[in-house]
Amino acid sequence: MNTIPRTKDRIALGGGAGLYPNNHMRQGSDPVCQSKGSKVYNRTVWLMEQIDREQRLRAGAEKLLSAASNKKIQVEIANELKIVNTNLQALWEEMADIISNHHSTPEIHQPKSATSVGLLHPMIPLSMKETSFVDFLAELKNVISSHYHENAEEYKFDLNCLTDMRKACCQPLYGEDGLEILFTYYNQLYFVDRRFFPSSSNGPVSFKWYDSFTGLPYVQKTVGFEKGGILFNIGVMYSKIASKMEVKEPEGLNKAVESFQSAAGAFQFLHDNFLYAPSVDMQLASTEFLVQLMLTQAFECRLELKLERDTGVDALAHLEFAQESSAVASMYVKALSMASDSVVSGQIPALWVQLMTCKMHYHRAFAHYHLATALNLATAADASFCTGALLIRPPDDRKLDSSVHFNQLMDDEEGRKTMTKAHLRQSILAFEESMRIVDKHRKFAKFHQKLKTCHDQSLSKFSVLEEEDDFTELFTPPEILPKVRDQLQPILPDFSKYKVEDLFHRLGCIAIFSARRMWTVPRQVTLSKKNGEEFGFSIRGDSPVIVATIDEGSLAQRSGLLVGDFIIAVGGVDIKWTKHDRVVAMIKLCSDTVALHLVTPIDHNYIDPSQPPHCISPQTTTECLKQEMEFTEERKEKPKSRPTSASWKLRPFNSRSKELGSDNCGFSPFSGR
Numbered sequence: 001m002n003t004i005p006r007t008k009d010r011i012a013l014g015g016g017a018g019l020y021p022n023n024h025m026r027q028g029s030d031p032v033c034q035s036k037g038s039k040v041y042n043r044t045v046w047l048m049e050q051i052d053r054e055q056r057l058r059a060g061a062e063k064l065l066s067a068a069s070n071k072k073i074q075v076e077i078a079n080e081l082k083i084v085n086t087n088l089q090a091l092w093e094e095m096a097d098i099i100s101n102h103h104s105t106p107e108i109h110q111p112k113s114a115t116s117v118g119l120l121h122p123m124i125p126l127s128m129k130e131t132s133f134v135d136f137l138a139e140l141k142n143v144i145s146s147h148y149h150e151n152a153e154e155y156k157f158d159l160n161c162l163t164d165m166r167k168a169c170c171q172p173l174y175g176e177d178g179l180e181i182l183f184t185y186y187n188q189l190y191f192v193d194r195r196f197f198p199s200s201s202n203g204p205v206s207f208k209w210y211d212s213f214t215g216l217p218y219v220q221k222t223v224g225f226e227k228g229g230i231l232f233n234i235g236v237m238y239s240k241i242a243s244k245m246e247v248k249e250p251e252g253l254n255k256a257v258e259s260f261q262s263a264a265g266a267f268q269f270l271h272d273n274f275l276y277a278p279s280v281d282m283q284l285a286s287t288e289f290l291v292q293l294m295l296t297q298a299f300e301c302r303l304e305l306k307l308e309r310d311t312g313v314d315a316l317a318h319l320e321f322a323q324e325s326s327a328v329a330s331m332y333v334k335a336l337s338m339a340s341d342s343v344v345s346g347q348i349p350a351l352w353v354q355l356m357t358c359k360m361h362y363h364r365a366f367a368h369y370h371l372a373t374a375l376n377l378a379t380a381a382d383a384s385f386c387t388g389a390l391l392i393r394p395p396d397d398r399k400l401d402s403s404v405h406f407n408q409l410m411d412d413e414e415g416r417k418t419m420t421k422a423h424l425r426q427s428i429l430a431f432e433e434s435m436r437i438v439d440k441h442r443k444f445a446k447f448h449q450k451l452k453t454c455h456d457q458s459l460s461k462f463s464v465l466e467e468e469d470d471f472t473e474l475f476t477p478p479e480i481l482p483k484v485r486d487q488l489q490p491i492l493p494d495f496s497k498y499k500v501e502d503l504f505h506r507l508g509c510i511a512i513f514s515a516r517r518m519w520t521v522p523r524q525v526t527l528s529k530k531n532g533e534e535f536g537f538s539i540r541g542d543s544p545v546i547v548a549t550i551d552e553g554s555l556a557q558r559s560g561l562l563v564g565d566f567i568i569a570v571g572g573v574d575i576k577w578t579k580h581d582r583v584v585a586m587i588k589l590c591s592d593t594v595a596l597h598l599v600t601p602i603d604h605n606y607i608d609p610s611q612p613p614h615c616i617s618p619q620t621t622t623e624c625l626k627q628e629m630e631f632t633e634e635r636k637e638k639p640k641s642r643p644t645s646a647s648w649k650l651r652p653f654n655s656r657s658k659e660l661g662s663d664n665c666g667f668s669p670f671s672g673r
Helices: 007-012 036-067 071-099 136-146 152-170 176-196 223-243 250-273 284-309 315-339 350-377 380-388 406-411 413-438 442-465 555-559 580-589 619-637 655-659
Strands: 207-210 217-220 523-528 537-540 545-550 566-570 593-599
Touching: 036 071, 136 152, 152 176, 176 223, 207 223, 223 250, 223 284, 250 284, 284 315, 284 350, 315 350, 350 413, 350 442, 413 442, 523 555, 537 580, 545 555, 545 566, 566 580
Parallel strands: none
Antiparallel strands: 207 217, 523 593, 537 545, 566 593
């Protein structure tokens, strides 16, 4: 009878803790044995430790980079930062997969399973741009106190909400929830920009973003830079959603096509509306490459959808598949050409280039395979259609042998057989080249198996057509003409889908109370009627009301009211958002004495915009204006930190942004404000 040995006896057996005689593990009886939940927890803890380690390495490398003056040392540090950035992206990818309970391979995603030819393609999602923490409470409370002359403590909750919103954007979950977080914060930035960032200078907040390709940090004090980083991550999120779609059902493929189009649209919007990007990943050449890559993968998914849906086995169906596969291969050729640009070359991961090259050869092989199948099934009547699918000359510009006439080959059965064998041979060679590239990476084992299956199918068909006594020399067949029925276009971001409210609504109408307008320090004026006299002023407008007229010699004039003053409070009650009729009623309820809080615009005449601001004569108002002007001069004379590169700018207003409901600055989040 076997007995369970004690712990020290088990260790003495050399099997380690948890091993019983015959090296059997009794599940659930050993506290060292991990459950599924504990394995996930321990893995998460390990990932967080590694992320913390890489972040500390990156912080040290940044300090060295800023302190180094030798260019050779700077290049070495930049290379180290690129390695650290790659490690961090892989760690965050795995962490996100654990959190979402959906495991996938970092950087390159493969569907879990597939049943038919062509459905097991690994896709290329992008990596999120990382950013450092920003505490809006510490950065913006001084602006609220000095510019808006409000109690900053009353806006503490709103500033913390904005901080939490941005923090959630740093590592959002992959899916629709993550998109909602990114779009909501992007739209909220419209109000943040108008409230706290003057149009003529840098703002009070520094935003640090890391290049997604190189890992180098870039810091700027403009909302445009912040918007560019968020918009880039919106495109990344769409690419991840597309890459993680289950492709066993047509709905999954349709969603993948749409998501890749949306990713291309986000990068297209970034390309069209933003200028002078400091980081490599958001420069014009990079965004053009990303748009092309996303659209190519969208076409690839749509081709898979057609292969899944179309059960036809006639020659014309195979001919259409051949032309569409050739079109996808041509798109990968264009993407590879863009990847060789001086800006992009050497910056994007080498794995992307290898996978794009592999898929280019794969789709070429697929095109030759389907055309060979079409030729094998074609009759003399179908020969003209097959002829139209081919280019006139071989890819290496060598002319066919003088005894071989192209049209004659397609007219008779033996000629079509010769052409079929030539295309099958090209298919076999292209499949072999794809397998050679994939052999270098273990993570593409399933894709390699699929390539081998396709290769064997082509080889089998070639063997059937090959005859022992056939000594005809096979020539290089013409390339297949790329052709698609329906073009896919980038789907531009729909910012109006995600409505937001101004967190700082209480500051007043954003057209008047913004960082781009100047007004005096609020002052209180108390009007006390005597002997039945009137106040002597009229108001107009809404939210807030403005002093329209003042009677000569009236109580209002003697008390210091000015035409063009905004009334922001009546009797201590804030009325920035109160309608005209309600303000009139509140003043009448005050009977003979009313206390008004007023501000006087400095840079704009709201009564007659064609005229300069009204002259301010009362002594009290002059003192307020003097204080405000002193604050303005102090802010202008304050030394500015040296930017790492030219500040980002926005393109002029165009039709594309107009369709999205943008104002003339090119980045308004939604229409119908």
